[in-house]
Amino acid sequence: MPSLLYNDMQFSVDPSGDRWDITYNLPNGTSALAAAGLFPGLAEADAAIRALALVKTIFPVGIKSVGPDVTHPNRIGDLKIVGPDVTHPNFIYWDKDSVSSPKTL
Amino acid sequence: MEIKGSVALVTGGGNGIGEAVVKHLAKAGAKVAVVDMVQKNIDRVVKDIKAMGGEAVGIQANVTSEADTARYIKGTLEAFGQLNIAVSCAGIIRDGTMLSLDKETGKVSKKLGLDKWQAVIDTNLTGTFLTMRDAAEAMVNGGWPGLLVPISSVNKVGQVGQINYSSAKVADALMPKIIVGEFLMRGIRNIRCVAIAPGYTATPMLTGMNQDALKAILEDVHLGRLVAPEEIASLISYCVENEALNATTIEITGGLCYPRGIAK
Numbered sequence: 001m002p003s004l005l006y007n008d009m010q011f012s013v014d015p016s017g018d019r020w021d022i023t024y025n026l027p028n029g030t031s032a033l034a035a036a037g038l039f040p041g042l043a044e045a046d047a048a049i050r051a052l053a054l055v056k057t058i059f060p061v062g063i064k065s066v067g068p069d070v071t072h073p074n075r076i077g078d079l080k081i082v083g084p085d086v087t088h089p090n091f092i093y094w095d096k097d098s099v100s101s102p103k104t105l
Numbered sequence: 106m107e108i109k110g111s112v113a114l115v116t117g118g119g120n121g122i123g124e125a126v127v128k129h130l131a132k133a134g135a136k137v138a139v140v141d142m143v144q145k146n147i148d149r150v151v152k153d154i155k156a157m158g159g160e161a162v163g164i165q166a167n168v169t170s171e172a173d174t175a176r177y178i179k180g181t182l183e184a185f186g187q188l189n190i191a192v193s194c195a196g197i198i199r200d201g202t203m204l205s206l207d208k209e210t211g212k213v214s215k216k217l218g219l220d221k222w223q224a225v226i227d228t229n230l231t232g233t234f235l236t237m238r239d240a241a242e243a244m245v246n247g248g249w250p251g252l253l254v255p256i257s258s259v260n261k262v263g264q265v266g267q268i269n270y271s272s273a274k275v276a277d278a279l280m281p282k283i284i285v286g287e288f289l290m291r292g293i294r295n296i297r298c299v300a301i302a303p304g305y306t307a308t309p310m311l312t313g314m315n316q317d318a319l320k321a322i323l324e325d326v327h328l329g330r331l332v333a334p335e336e337i338a339s340l341i342s343y344c345v346e347n348e349a350l351n352a353t354t355i356e357i358t359g360g361l362c363y364p365r366g367i368a369k
């Protein structure tokens with residue numbers, strides 16, 4: 001049952017028959033099923049590699065610049081009014097020190 | 106095309122019609138990608154599909170974003186290795202008449218806000234375009250047979266109070282003709298496109314509607330009730346299996362009529 005740590009997010013890859021489930025273990029102690037019944041017949045190590053690639057795609061995180069959302073301007077005549085881009089679904093608030101890259105003073 | 110063993114991506118798959126489509130296809134043996142904006146709904150649907158013994162991946166995304174669209178297509182391919190069915194169910198309503206008049210003066214007191222126009226066009230039209238475009242790209246490059254399903258609405262004919270919604274849905278209904286014409290021109294013979302135009306369907310979307318208006322509308326439905334989301338899901342499954350259905354928009358309304366019996 002491999003456990004993956006990616007960008008401070010904890011996942012486990014659990015066998016389900018000859019397939020694999022990926023569970024996202026949330027910091028508040030609850031969990032959510034990210035995927036079920038994947039990678040039929042794959043060995044544990046290979047499933048873990050595929051699972052990591054998948055969660056990196058599904059849960060993109062990183063430094064997010066919150067700037068003007070130039071792709072969705074409101075147009076009034078020739079005028080383009082752009083609002084802030086704050087709609088990223090996986091925006092992470094770094095209110096605690098990173099586990100994978102702890103601050104070194 | 107056989108549903109069993111195929112891979113389906115459904116936007117708006119966390120609720121309403123999309124949820125019914127995801128579950129129907131999973132039950133028939135498809136592997137499904139559940140794309141939605143609401144994570145807790147995605148989690149619920151993926152869990153339900155696991156309980157049915159199915160295969161699913163949940164991807165939170167906003168269909169109006171080009172980057173998100175690329176991400177959920179990539180995630181689907183990483184999970185299942187191919188893509189065959191793409192159904193664009195993500196949609197919203199922001200109803201209102203274009204103008205509101207002051208009862209006393211008869212002058213315009215309010216206009217439909219650009220925010221309401223833009224949000225509906227972005228989600229219901231641009232979002233559908235992005236999903237259809239990028240799903241088709243994956244199918245063509247992967248060499249997989251496929252079906253693209255934009256979700257239109259019976260209100261594509263033009264509904265008062267829905268200038269934003271009807272404008273988007275009539276454009277969605279046109280997509281099959283344009284896309285299949287383009288495929289023919291390009292020699293792409295193994296990908297079809299069929300849009301579905303539901304009538305009033307029993308989903309949470311209708312809870313946002315004026316309930317008196319809804320009651321009045323139901324009097325004009327020959328079937329005498331709302332369409333069930335599962336009935337739309339079973340129509341989409343039929344479209345997957347029947348390869349002669351192509352380049353068209355199919356209405357499923359229960360017989361919605363204009364008052365005085367003219368079919369809508």
Ligand SMILES: NC(=O)c1ccc[n+]([C@@H]2O[C@H](COP(=O)([O-])OP(=O)(O)OC[C@H]3O[C@@H](n4cnc5c(N)ncnc54)[C@H](O)[C@@H]3O)[C@@H](O)[C@H]2O)c1
Nearest residue numbers: 117120121122141142167168195196258303305306308310
């Ligand atoms: N319910 C009806 O009577 C009816 C009738 C005709 C057409 N339709 C169309 O069918 C489709 C589904 O409608 P429904 O009734 O199931 O609605 P619904 O509100 O129950 O579900 C829509 C889903 O789309 C998701 N969504 C909305 N915006 C999104 C975005 N930007 N990115 C990702 N996901 C987003 C929502 O989170 C929700 O889960 C819509 O396109 C709607 O216009 C519905």
